[in-house]
Each structure stands twice: as C-alpha cells, then as structure tokens.
Amino acid sequence: MLEFIFETTRSVTNLILQGVPDRYPNIRFIVPHAGAALPVLAGRIELLLPMLSAPNEKTPPCVRSALLKLHYDLAGAPVPEFLGALLKVADPSRILYGSDFPFTPLAVCELLRDELVNSRELDETSRAQILAGNARRLLCRPPRST
DSSP states (O other), rough: HHHHHHHHHHHHHHHHHTTTTHHOOOOEEEEEEGGGHHHHHHHHHHHHHHHHSSSSSOOOOOOHHHHHSSSSEEETTOOTTHHHHHHHHSSSGGGEEOOTTSSSHHHHHHHHHHHTTTTOOOHHHHHHHIIIIHOOOOOOOOOOOO
C-alpha cells in the first residue's frame, strides 16, 4: 500500500536530480497523487544534497524550483494534509483534479472530490481552476500552425 507513494517520490526525485525538467522544458510532467511524499521531503532532500555530493560534482538542481515546473494530480490525495503540503511547494495553476477511477471505487472518488470542493485550503477561484481550468489549459492546447 505504501510502495507506490515512495516509488513515485523516488522516481520524481531522480528525474529532478538528473536535470530532466531543465533539459526538456517543453515536456509537461504530471506527478500523480499530489506529488506523493515529495512535498513533505523536498526540504530534506535539498538540505542533504550538498552533504552527499562529491566535492567536484556540479551543483545539483534546486528541488524547490523544479517542483514549481511540474504538474500534479490530486488522485487519492486526502485533503487537507496532502493538499496543504503540495500548495507549499507547487504552483496552484499546475494542480489538477484526478480520481484514479476505476482503480479507486466511485464512492471513494466522490468522497475525495467532495473533500476538495469543501476544502478550506482553496478559495473559489483556485478550486475552479483545480477542478477543471488547469487541466483544460494544460491538455486542450490549440494545434501548432505549420
């Protein structure tokens, strides 16, 4: 039950530390489950990086700056704990509603959606953007002209 949270955290951390978002700025990464444990561990990762790096290694990417460039879905994320932590490290315009349906039963999806709708962490504008506007802006881009 906990493995996927830490696998996601490990994978995204590796992606950031390898500089992938910086090398490929046009890729839109969507991190599942409100960033998994990353919002809570970001500060610790940044604190430990200089101590764990070899003396002549190049400076590792800034984890907090990289987190601002990623997108996040809220699938399965219990509000308010995960949402509150995510809002401290992520750009709210990059947070998307997600349900994990059909893996998550419909009744649970509805419960989590209702928690998001009633969350004190969000104002009406942010809530509307997270529920639909951010995904529409991210995924429904007009085709490129040739």
